[in-house]
Every structure is written in C-alpha cells, then in structure tokens.
Amino acid sequence: MADPGACYLEFRGVSKSFPGVRALEDVTFGVREGSVHALVGENGAGKSTLLKVLSGVYRPDAGALLLAGQPQTFRGAAEALHAGVAVIYQELHLVPPLSVAENLYLGHLPSRLGWVRGRRLQEDARARLAALGEAIDPRATVGSLSIGQRQMVEIAKALARDARVIAFDEPTSSLSSREADRLFDVMRRLRDDGRVILYVSHRLEEVFGVCDAATVLRDGRHIRTFPTLEGVDRDGLVRAMVGRSISDVFHHEPCPPGAVALEVEGLMGPGLARPASFTLREGEVVGCFGLVGAGRTELVRLIYGAARATTGTVKVGGRPVRIRGPRDAIRAGLVACPEDRKKEGIIPIRSVLENLNLSRRRHLSTLGFIINERRERASARRQVEQLSIKTPSLAQRIMNLSGGNQQKVVLARWLGGQVKVLLLDEPTRGIDVGAKSEIYAIIHDLARRGVAVLVVSSELPEVLGISDRLLVMREGAIAAALERGEATAEKVLSLALPVAPEPKREASA
Amino acid sequence: MSDTVTLGPPSGRPVRQCLAGLWQNSGMLVVLLVLVAGAAAFVPNFASLVNFKGLALMVATVGIIACTMLLCLASGDFDLSVGSVVAMSGVMAAVVVNATGSVPLGIAAGLAAGALVGLVNGTVIAVLGVNALITTLATMQIVRGVSYIVSQGKAIGVREEGFYALGNTAWPRFDGYFPTLSVTYHAGFPWVQWSFGFAYGDMSIPTPVWIMLGCFVFFGLLLNWTTFGRNTLAIGGNAEASRLAGIAVARTKIVIFTLQGLVAGFAGVILASRMTSGQPTTGQGLELQVISACVLGGVSLTGGVGTMLGVVVGVLIMGTAQNAMNLCRIPPFYQYVASGGILLAAVLIDRLKQRRSR
Known part of the structure; x- marks a missing residue:
C-alpha cells in the first residue's frame, strides 16, 4: 500500500466475443485500492462476462487484466484465486452437506500425511469467521445456514485464500435488509483493510450507500467511470446506463x-x-x-x-x-x-x-x-x-x-x-x-x-x-x-x- | 438449403467405406454376425437349423418382454418388476385354471394381474412422480412376495391339459433332413475339421416363437409408426419440453408401464404353460437379462434412442452366446461371468465408437 490512490486492479482494452455476440468491447478502467467500486449496467451489458474474465473463467480475446501493474493471464478460476482474486457469485459455490470449516478450506484442508487435522481445521475456521464478526459454528453443515450466513462463509473462504480483490455479483438479491446491512459492514471493513472490492448490483440505492466509485457498462462497452459518487444522483447513473439509440432493426408498424x-x-x-x-x-x-x-x-x-x-x-x-x-x-x-x-x-x-x-x-x-x-x-x-x-x-x-x-x-x-x-x-x-x-x-x-x-x-x-x-x-x-x-x-x-x-x-x- | 447430406469424401475404396459405414451405424449387428460365424465354426452342433429353432425358443421369454422394455427405456424409465410379474402371472393363471377349470379364464387372470402391476407402476411414476427405479424395485419385491403367498411357495401344477397348448404346440408341423455344418476336433493337425451335411430334425416352429415374432413386429410398428411411439421417444429425449409442447406425458407413461406389465404377464403365462405349472421362483434376474438385451441393441438408458431392430439383435447376441456356451457344456456359474463380460464389452465398444466419431 505504497500509494493509497493507485489502481490495484486494472482492465485494459478487454474484449470478449461469443459466436454472434460481442460481450465485451475494449473495456478499460481501474479500481483503486481500499475502495468499494460499483459495476452497473442493464442485463446483458457485460457485467457477468467481465466478472468471469476477472475470475479466470473466460480468457479475453484481446486486452489484459492487470494486478498492481502486472498483466495477468489466468487459465482457470484456480489460478485467479491463487493470484488473490475471488469472485462471489449469486449462486454460492459451497457444498451444502459439508461443514462450514470444510467448505472454508475446500481444496487445501490442513493435513498431516493425508489425514485431515480436524481440530486445527475447526480452530482456524472459527478464527476466520470471528474476524468477520460472525459467530457461526464451524462444525455446522452449510446446508443448515441462512443465505446471509452462507455468504459470510463464502467471504471467509475468499479471505482464507488471502484474496486481495473480492468481487460480489448481486450479493443482496436474496438477502433480508438486515443481512444486507451486515454484508455492507463487512465490505466496508474489507475496504479499510486495503482490499479491492468490486460490487455488481441492480440496486442503485445500495450502490450509493456503500460504494465509493462506479463504472457503467452498456452493450459490452465501458461508458463512464465515476471516480467518486459525490454529486452524482440516481438519474445521472440511470442515464449513463441507458442512453442509447434504438436501431431500426426493430421498426414495426403497430396495427390497430x-x-x-x-x-x-x-x-x-x-x-x-x-x-x-x-x-x-x-x-x-x-x-x-x-x-x-x-x-x-x-x-x-x-x-x-x-x-x-x-x-x-x-x-x-x-x-x-x-x-x-x-x-x-x-x-x-x-x-x-x-x-x-x-x-x-x-x-x-x-x-x-x-x-x-x-x-x-x-x-x-x-x-x-x-x-x-x-x-x-x-x-x-x-x-x-x-x-x-x-x-x-x-x-x-x-x-x-x-x-x-x-x-x-x-x-x-x-x-x-x-x-x-x-x-x-x-x-x-x-x-x-x-x-x-x-x-x-x-x-x-x-x-x-x-x-x-x-x-x-x-x-x-x-x-x-x-x-x-x-x-x-x-x-x-x-x-x-x-x-x-x-x-x-x-x-x-x-x-x-x-x-x-x-x-x-x-x-x- | 439441400435436403440430403453427403457424408465423407466421395472418392476412396468403396468396400472399406461400406464396411466402415456398417460398423458405424449397426455395430452390434456386426458383433452378432461375428459371434454367429465364430460359434458356427468352432462350436459343435451350433450351425444347424434345428439348433436355431431351439435358440429362438430359449430367448422367447426375454424377447417378448424386451419389446415393451424398449418402450420403457425409450421413454427414459426402467422397469425392474418384470421378472416378478412373470412368476406371479404364471402362478395366477395356474391357480385360476385349477379353480375354475377354464383355460381362457386362467390366461385372462394372468394377463390382468400383469397389467394391474404395470398400471400401478405407471401411476406411481407418472402421477406421483416417484423415481421409476425405486418404484419398480419396490413392486418387484412386492409382486415376488405375492406370488409366493398365492402359491404358498410351491409350484402349482396345472391339471387342465388345454393350458399346455400355449407353450408346447408348434406350427406348421414339419420335419425332415435339414442342412447342418458339423465341427469335429482332432488331436493332431488340423485340429478342426468341418463337413457339410444333412441331419434329421423337427423344424416345427413353436408357438412362443411365433408370439415373440408377432411382438417384434407389433411393437416395432407401434414405436416407429404411431404418434404414441414417437411421443414415447420425445418424452425420453426431453420430458419437460414434451410436456410444454402439449404431449400427455403422464398418460403416455401409464400406458407404457401397463403394456409392459401386460406383456410380462403374457410371457409369464406362456412360461407356465411350457412348464405345465405356475412356479413362484421363475424369472429371477430376468429383468436384468431383458435390460441387457436392450442395451446390447443400442437402446439408450437415458431415453430417447432405441429401435426394435436393435433389440432383436441384442436378444440374439445374448441367445447365441448362451446357446454356444450350453453346447460347449460350460457350467452355468461361468456363464454368468461370460454374460456380464459380453455386456460390458459391447457397451465399451459402443463408447469407443462414439468417441471416435466425435
């Protein structure tokens, strides 16, 4: 954290096409360290695709993803995670029948000679959750937790992997308002730790409530990045999200x-x-x-x-x-x-x-x-x-x-x-x-x-x-x-x- | 936009291409032909018309039931209860014939019992939405139990001789000298010698074989040439899409399972007639033989794919292997191992073929 205003995460000219669709076109923007950055846009604006590029699920056709100025090429989610990038999706990637502790350390359980070190696993998990202010029993199965608690487990899991960049994809869509507030608290705390938080949501009120900056995508293109949300209102954001001409392809003579x-x-x-x-x-x-x-x-x-x-x-x-x-x-x-x-x-x-x-x-x-x-x-x-x-x-x-x-x-x-x-x-x-x-x-x-x-x-x-x-x-x-x-x-x-x-x-x- | 497809390069060796095409499209037929040729060449007494008649009679029960199992698998379901239904229908028929003295009434009772089990299976699966594997696993045991209860665990001999006709008559009656290829082994070289000749035998076609042939034709037509058959394949291919497209999925499934029960019941009655008694122990493991035959015939266990021709080939592969092993006097214990091995090998071959064509 040498330069507190620096962009730790940068997208530089990222493009991605699928057969018949240009999902992302020359997207360039940066996200500062120690900030919560919103990513907004309509359905199909390219937010999900961008997250998948970030998490290594997709490889961009052109352009690059930079972490601390270093270009990264992830060949899969595991490599992204290794580089400290975690994406928390709408459908959480947890294994419901397993315990909280096992989920936290899925894929790298503490072990000795191949045997899982049960006690250490529990203690580590408890400490991780406590750091987030959660009192979840690490022995409980994930299936028995509420959605909000599961999200916390997911976040703890990202932190267990020492993630510097944590992206949230519509995290509040299935949370109660109280659970959402807790989530925002945790997000702010992570930000104050100097981590990079990318936040995707349709709920503009939440964006204004918790985010420091925002980037608007439309039709796979970067439209505008608001380095600060001070002085920006809901209408301004909505205008940036929509503002496009409707092509003649759709022209239709209404019949009586x-x-x-x-x-x-x-x-x-x-x-x-x-x-x-x-x-x-x-x-x-x-x-x-x-x-x-x-x-x-x-x-x-x-x-x-x-x-x-x-x-x-x-x-x-x-x-x-x-x-x-x-x-x-x-x-x-x-x-x-x-x-x-x-x-x-x-x-x-x-x-x-x-x-x-x-x-x-x-x-x-x-x-x-x-x-x-x-x-x-x-x-x-x-x-x-x-x-x-x-x-x-x-x-x-x-x-x-x-x-x-x-x-x-x-x-x-x-x-x-x-x-x-x-x-x-x-x-x-x-x-x-x-x-x-x-x-x-x-x-x-x-x-x-x-x-x-x-x-x-x-x-x-x-x-x-x-x-x-x-x-x-x-x-x-x-x-x-x-x-x-x-x-x-x-x-x-x-x-x-x-x-x-x-x-x-x-x-x- | 053309309406035809041309596959592969136009030039090349036509014979090789033709063989490759045959292998690609009907691999199991090739397996059957190789199996028959091998058995004819090396198994004494295999290559004679009279033996083929015996082979056909041996596979009659499996063949008849495989017809409706094809429908069942094509629609994406299983029926494990058929073996038990065979036993119960035979017992029912025997009991009713003995009690009433009426053969038609006995046969009707056997068929009705089978159809009832099928109706229950179908209703539980289609309407209540229980997994077919579990439902028929349960009815398999229930029905087996019922056949033991009704027969008190003993074979019930049928006194009415008219009942024997179904399984033991043959038509048209004719005997004479029929071509045979005889195989003899020697201690010295050449170890095998073949000679072609004629041998006396009875070539009357047994009634169960006619019934099996009739089932092949009837259910083959049903699957390919009726809306019911096409709907069955569609349901197996994608049940939800079929439902949303307006196909009566539940009704179709109930009909399929009821037919399956009815046909298994019929097979049971025929078997009882052949044995002149209803036996509660028959048909153990029959369901797996039937499913094996279907799988050998290229019917997909996930549904949506299956042809009657394939099933006929599958039934014949199983029958040929079993017949050849019997002629070689291989003990039944070893035959189980061989049958399992053949099934596994056949499926693996299919898998490899698919992988290459991708």
Missing part, C-alpha cells in the same frame, strides 16, 4: 389492435409477490421487461400452465379456460415458447422433423395415430422454407443446429395451428443478430394475422423496439403498463429497478 384475446386476472403462484392482471389484444405485440428475478418467466409459466397457479383466472377470447397443464392451454389456443431452449424447448437428440411436428403429430397422422410420413415431411419442409431454417436435412439432430435455428423450430411448432395467444420467453437469448431480426419479423407477421403476442425480454432496446405496449415487472409483480409513446428507456429501467429500502422479506433458506 382487435378484440381482447387474453385476459389474466389476479393470477398468483410461486415466484410472484403480488397477483398479476393484464390483457392482450388481437394483433398486439406486448413486451414484458424486468430485471433478472423480477418474475417474468414465472408469470409466463403460470399463464401457460407449466406451473400451477394458486389463484386467478385466465380468459382466452373472452372465455375462461381452466388450465391444469400446458395441454389445456394449447387446446384453448394459448401457446408458449419457453425461456430455456435446451431444457424446455427442444428434444436435443431427436431430428428436426420430429421437433417441428412435436405438437401436432396427431393432426398430421392418419386415423389419429398412424404416422403419415409424407404429410409430416411436407409440413416440415414448408416450415423450413417459410422460416428459412438452416439445416442440412430434416433428419439432422436438432442439437447440431445453431441457437437461432433451434428457436425457429420451436416457434414453427405453433405456426399454422389455431393459435390465438403466443407467449415468448426470451425468444432471442443467445442467438445472433441476423436470426434475431428474422424472429422479430416472424413475431410481427403473426401479429398481423391477429395473434396476440407477449414477448418477455431482458433486453431493453428489444422490448422497446418491438412492442406496442409494455409491461414492466419488478420484484415479482407487474409494476406498470406503458403505452408505446410513453415508454422511454429511462422510464422503463427506472420502474424496473428495485425501490429503496422497502420492507424486504426475511430470507430463510
């Missing part, structure tokens, strides 16, 4: 909406904090924006019957539908494309043909149960042509297709049927720009034909661009419904960000 196609009233179930109510009209594309964990996916799953709703009614075309499972929804003309394509959308090991015809096999069959190969092929070929799905053959296993083409196959299942309402959960996640615009075209084509479409997305420009109307979700509830004219990026993001110290639910794991 028709009759009410879907009416959701008082729908409540797991993952929602308050009952949800809204309507969709025929020919309307409604966006649904929210930050990660706002309950968007849960809402779609409840409407569609993938999860069971506890209360509430769903009406399709004015008629109430009793939805006990996806089959009931499909029969009523209410269909959905799930968020996780690999897990819930496709049958990876089966052919493109089978995946295309999955939902209407009976319809294409002879006598309702005998496969009519000719008809199946004809129908599939038509869809492959219509949606320009790129596949070497209909017999190709779908897992060998690109993400965009897989998504088109999932979408294609519902075209041509008696679909009235289409719910799309993150239809463009992880697919390249070209395929994205093709999917927007399909969505708008469906809307023109009178289908009501709900598009859930965590990409702000996407929802702003494609939708006629917008629902904003926040912390398990619909926070607002905006018309196309009144929805600006700042307004939407500001509605989606959690409001300050609302009485939070006590988290108990």
Whole structure:
C-alpha cells in the first residue's frame, strides 16, 4: 500500500466475443485500492462476462487484466484465486452437506500425511469467521445456514485464500435488509483493510450507500467511470446506463389492435409477490421487461400452465379456460415458447422433423395415430422454407443446429395451428443478430394475422423496439403498463429497478 | 438449403467405406454376425437349423418382454418388476385354471394381474412422480412376495391339459433332413475339421416363437409408426419440453408401464404353460437379462434412442452366446461371468465408437 490512490486492479482494452455476440468491447478502467467500486449496467451489458474474465473463467480475446501493474493471464478460476482474486457469485459455490470449516478450506484442508487435522481445521475456521464478526459454528453443515450466513462463509473462504480483490455479483438479491446491512459492514471493513472490492448490483440505492466509485457498462462497452459518487444522483447513473439509440432493426408498424384475446386476472403462484392482471389484444405485440428475478418467466409459466397457479383466472377470447397443464392451454389456443431452449424447448437428440411436428403429430397422422410420413415431411419442409431454417436435412439432430435455428423450430411448432395467444420467453437469448431480426419479423407477421403476442425480454432496446405496449415487472409483480409513446428507456429501467429500502422479506433458506 | 447430406469424401475404396459405414451405424449387428460365424465354426452342433429353432425358443421369454422394455427405456424409465410379474402371472393363471377349470379364464387372470402391476407402476411414476427405479424395485419385491403367498411357495401344477397348448404346440408341423455344418476336433493337425451335411430334425416352429415374432413386429410398428411411439421417444429425449409442447406425458407413461406389465404377464403365462405349472421362483434376474438385451441393441438408458431392430439383435447376441456356451457344456456359474463380460464389452465398444466419431 505504497500509494493509497493507485489502481490495484486494472482492465485494459478487454474484449470478449461469443459466436454472434460481442460481450465485451475494449473495456478499460481501474479500481483503486481500499475502495468499494460499483459495476452497473442493464442485463446483458457485460457485467457477468467481465466478472468471469476477472475470475479466470473466460480468457479475453484481446486486452489484459492487470494486478498492481502486472498483466495477468489466468487459465482457470484456480489460478485467479491463487493470484488473490475471488469472485462471489449469486449462486454460492459451497457444498451444502459439508461443514462450514470444510467448505472454508475446500481444496487445501490442513493435513498431516493425508489425514485431515480436524481440530486445527475447526480452530482456524472459527478464527476466520470471528474476524468477520460472525459467530457461526464451524462444525455446522452449510446446508443448515441462512443465505446471509452462507455468504459470510463464502467471504471467509475468499479471505482464507488471502484474496486481495473480492468481487460480489448481486450479493443482496436474496438477502433480508438486515443481512444486507451486515454484508455492507463487512465490505466496508474489507475496504479499510486495503482490499479491492468490486460490487455488481441492480440496486442503485445500495450502490450509493456503500460504494465509493462506479463504472457503467452498456452493450459490452465501458461508458463512464465515476471516480467518486459525490454529486452524482440516481438519474445521472440511470442515464449513463441507458442512453442509447434504438436501431431500426426493430421498426414495426403497430396495427390497430382487435378484440381482447387474453385476459389474466389476479393470477398468483410461486415466484410472484403480488397477483398479476393484464390483457392482450388481437394483433398486439406486448413486451414484458424486468430485471433478472423480477418474475417474468414465472408469470409466463403460470399463464401457460407449466406451473400451477394458486389463484386467478385466465380468459382466452373472452372465455375462461381452466388450465391444469400446458395441454389445456394449447387446446384453448394459448401457446408458449419457453425461456430455456435446451431444457424446455427442444428434444436435443431427436431430428428436426420430429421437433417441428412435436405438437401436432396427431393432426398430421392418419386415423389419429398412424404416422403419415409424407404429410409430416411436407409440413416440415414448408416450415423450413417459410422460416428459412438452416439445416442440412430434416433428419439432422436438432442439437447440431445453431441457437437461432433451434428457436425457429420451436416457434414453427405453433405456426399454422389455431393459435390465438403466443407467449415468448426470451425468444432471442443467445442467438445472433441476423436470426434475431428474422424472429422479430416472424413475431410481427403473426401479429398481423391477429395473434396476440407477449414477448418477455431482458433486453431493453428489444422490448422497446418491438412492442406496442409494455409491461414492466419488478420484484415479482407487474409494476406498470406503458403505452408505446410513453415508454422511454429511462422510464422503463427506472420502474424496473428495485425501490429503496422497502420492507424486504426475511430470507430463510 | 439441400435436403440430403453427403457424408465423407466421395472418392476412396468403396468396400472399406461400406464396411466402415456398417460398423458405424449397426455395430452390434456386426458383433452378432461375428459371434454367429465364430460359434458356427468352432462350436459343435451350433450351425444347424434345428439348433436355431431351439435358440429362438430359449430367448422367447426375454424377447417378448424386451419389446415393451424398449418402450420403457425409450421413454427414459426402467422397469425392474418384470421378472416378478412373470412368476406371479404364471402362478395366477395356474391357480385360476385349477379353480375354475377354464383355460381362457386362467390366461385372462394372468394377463390382468400383469397389467394391474404395470398400471400401478405407471401411476406411481407418472402421477406421483416417484423415481421409476425405486418404484419398480419396490413392486418387484412386492409382486415376488405375492406370488409366493398365492402359491404358498410351491409350484402349482396345472391339471387342465388345454393350458399346455400355449407353450408346447408348434406350427406348421414339419420335419425332415435339414442342412447342418458339423465341427469335429482332432488331436493332431488340423485340429478342426468341418463337413457339410444333412441331419434329421423337427423344424416345427413353436408357438412362443411365433408370439415373440408377432411382438417384434407389433411393437416395432407401434414405436416407429404411431404418434404414441414417437411421443414415447420425445418424452425420453426431453420430458419437460414434451410436456410444454402439449404431449400427455403422464398418460403416455401409464400406458407404457401397463403394456409392459401386460406383456410380462403374457410371457409369464406362456412360461407356465411350457412348464405345465405356475412356479413362484421363475424369472429371477430376468429383468436384468431383458435390460441387457436392450442395451446390447443400442437402446439408450437415458431415453430417447432405441429401435426394435436393435433389440432383436441384442436378444440374439445374448441367445447365441448362451446357446454356444450350453453346447460347449460350460457350467452355468461361468456363464454368468461370460454374460456380464459380453455386456460390458459391447457397451465399451459402443463408447469407443462414439468417441471416435466425435
């Protein structure tokens, strides 16, 4: 700590691309020793990617990461940890059935001739936790601790590895406000020790409360670093996070909406904090924006019957539908494309043909149960042509297709049927720009034909661009419904960000 | 966008390519052919039509049950209860035939008992969401217990002779001289000598073999050419995606397990008929033989992949190995070791093949 103002951690021109996506582009900024530095940005701004570069999970395509002026190349998380860099993720990397002490020293248990030195392990662990002001029994299993306590164990684990740089990824998302306050105390203490703290959060109030400096990322690019947060207000930060023009890719002529196609009233179930109510009209594309964990996916799953709703009614075309499972929804003309394509959308090991015809096999069959190969092929070929799905053959296993083409196959299942309402959960996640615009075209084509479409997305420009109307979700509830004219990026993001110290639910794991 | 794929370089040696393709696509068929050729060349009395008939009869029980096990595995589940169901259905049929004097009623009772077990399995697995391995492990023991209780632990001889027909008739009846390759060993060189000739034998095809063939055809068509079969494969490939796509996953699973119980029950009744008695001890370990046969046939234990042709090949590999060992008078204790070894070797070969093609 020779020079107290020096940047211990520096990112210099860091770039990282994935097929079809530039996740990080020439990101350059430094983090001072003895400071808590916030990293903010929308979903997909590149924060997680940057953390993964920091922790050695990803190697940057270009640029470098410097610690105390020395460029580092980490070949994996172990090397980063060895160099004193620890990242504490949302999903904590602890082993629940093992004890606290064992977790703290996982991978380097104190041992003699291969035998674990139990007593020493316990004592060391107790001392580490006490240093953080925690009175957790080192013999307790991690599974029996609350989320807040587990986080402390995670921090103690980082300190046990002598980490100089500790990065937190959304650490408070599942903490009660009291637990969060404790965490902030610990963070301040670590800062005063001269460590470097990088803090990623959507909760701007917390950023202002605990951070000394902040860096804003957007679209994988470094937008601005505020060396001090004094004199900066919430709006200023939000403006830096959003401020971008929406490209013409999304341009869409809204058509006059028709009759009410879907009416959701008082729908409540797991993952929602308050009952949800809204309507969709025929020919309307409604966006649904929210930050990660706002309950968007849960809402779609409840409407569609993938999860069971506890209360509430769903009406399709004015008629109430009793939805006990996806089959009931499909029969009523209410269909959905799930968020996780690999897990819930496709049958990876089966052919493109089978995946295309999955939902209407009976319809294409002879006598309702005998496969009519000719008809199946004809129908599939038509869809492959219509949606320009790129596949070497209909017999190709779908897992060998690109993400965009897989998504088109999932979408294609519902075209041509008696679909009235289409719910799309993150239809463009992880697919390249070209395929994205093709999917927007399909969505708008469906809307023109009178289908009501709900598009859930965590990409702000996407929802702003494609939708006629917008629902904003926040912390398990619909926070607002905006018309196309009144929805600006700042307004939407500001509605989606959690409001300050609302009485939070006590988290108990 | 073309609708066809051309694999590999167009030039090269066509024969070698053809062989490589055969190996890549139907490796187990190659294994079967090598096994049969080897047995024919070195095992006395193996290469004759009459022996092949005996082989077919020997694998009938496993073959029949493997048909529905294929459905079960294709949908991503197991059924361990089939061996016990075979015993219980045989006992039930014997008891009912003796009590009522009616053969059809006895057969119906055996089938119904099997189907009931399957229905329970399916319901517990699909509706209550209990793991299939655990559910059928439990019913395997329950059903075995029930068959001991009902029979009081003894074989129940069937007095009604009409009952024997199912397992002991053959059609069409014909005998005569059939081609045989005889193998003789000598002390001196050449150690092995082959001679081709004709031997007298009975080539009537036994009823159980016809039933097995019928099952192969019926369930093969069911799997490949019906919506039910395709849905089964889809569920095995990804149950959640299938559910969200509107496939009745629970109903399909219940039907699969009920069919499995029914068919295992049928196999049990046939076996009882062949033995002219219902025996509570039959079918021990049969479930594992059936699953082995399916795995040998390239059916994936994780679901979503499986063909009836593969299962036929798997059943024949097991049957051939067992038949050859019997002819060589290898004691049963050693046969267990050999069967396990064959299964392991087959799966390892498959693994290596996959690794190379990646």
